[in-house]
Amino acid sequence: QVQLVQSGAEVKRPGASVNVSCKxxxxxxxxxxxxxxxxxxxxxxxWMGIINPGGGSTTYSQKLQGRVTMTRDTSTSTxxxxxxxxxxxxxxVYYCARELYDGSxxxxxxxxxxLVTVSS
Amino acid sequence: xxVLTQPPSASGTPGQRVAISCSGSxxxxxGNYIYWYQQVPGTAPKxxxxxxxxxxxxxxxxxxxxxxxxxxxxxxxxxxxxDEADYYCAAWDDSLSGPVFGGGTELTxx
Numbered sequence: 001q002v003q004l005v006q007s008g009a010e011v012k013r014p015g016a017s018v019n020v021s022c023k024x025x026x027x028x029x030x031x032x033x034x035x036x037x038x039x040x041x042x043x044x045x046x047w048m049g050i051i052n053p054g055g056g057s058t059t060y061s062q063k064l065q066g067r068v069t070m071t072r073d074t075s076t077s078t079x080x081x082x083x084x085x086x087x088x089x090x091x092x093v094y095y096c097a098r099e100l101y102d103g104s105x106x107x108x109x110x111x112x113x114x115l116v117t118v119s120s
Numbered sequence: 121x122x123v124l125t126q127p128p129s130a131s132g133t134p135g136q137r138v139a140i141s142c143s144g145s146x147x148x149x150x151g152n153y154i155y156w157y158q159q160v161p162g163t164a165p166k167x168x169x170x171x172x173x174x175x176x177x178x179x180x181x182x183x184x185x186x187x188x189x190x191x192x193x194x195x196x197x198x199x200x201x202x203d204e205a206d207y208y209c210a211a212w213d214d215s216l217s218g219p220v221f222g223g224g225t226e227l228t229x230x
Binding site: 029035044045046047049059061062095097100104105106107108110111112113115 | 122138152153155157164165167170171174190208210211212215217218219221222223224
């Protein structure tokens with residue numbers, strides 16, 4: 001069965017970086033794009049970017065461009081999301097989500113979420 | 121503020137029918153499929169409706185979706201207490217080259 005398992009919660013100081021991983025299993029890793037979506041406390045869903053696990057190409061939201069980097073390791077079927085220059089506004093639950101149809105916004109499987117807290 | 125517009129809240133009594141609206145523009149809903157997600161607080165979102173009106177396996181037929189122009193709607197009939205959750209609409213946005221979400225609608229079953 002398809003599973004996306006994310007790394008554990010993180011607490012970071014302002015200005016630091018955080019790296020969240022998402023390990024995929026149960027399907028062909030390179031066949032589906034992976035997105036990252038975050039949700040601040042009590043707020044809605046915000047799209048962060050997308051990575052093609054096959055070729056490694058990425059597209060980031062304009063808001064986070066320059067601070068976010070998405071990579072993948074095909075040998076372990078894992079995608080990574082690094083967010084730098086953290087601010088308190090980056091406190092959120094971060095999700096990886098598999099896109100069922102390319103260029104759709106249709107996410108059929110989600111990771112369990114990783115809480116990142118930015119606090120001094 | 122979110123690119124897609126949803127009412128912040130909706131409510132109904134058990135057995136009732138409720139509808140949640142979602143409005144956008146030609147660059148998103150007007151030219152692409154709409155998707156709906158259900159999120160129980162503290163858990164990850166779950167795909168509820170795909171390609172405007174299709175239900176994934178396991179989603180009860182009490183849930184239905186529709187789209188017209190730059191607006192869409194999610195309807196829940198025979199409301200049940202377990203339907204209490206947040207509901208989000210989403211669509212690809214051609215101008216942003218990424219998906220956009222509604223702000224979410226909190227559904228309360230009275």
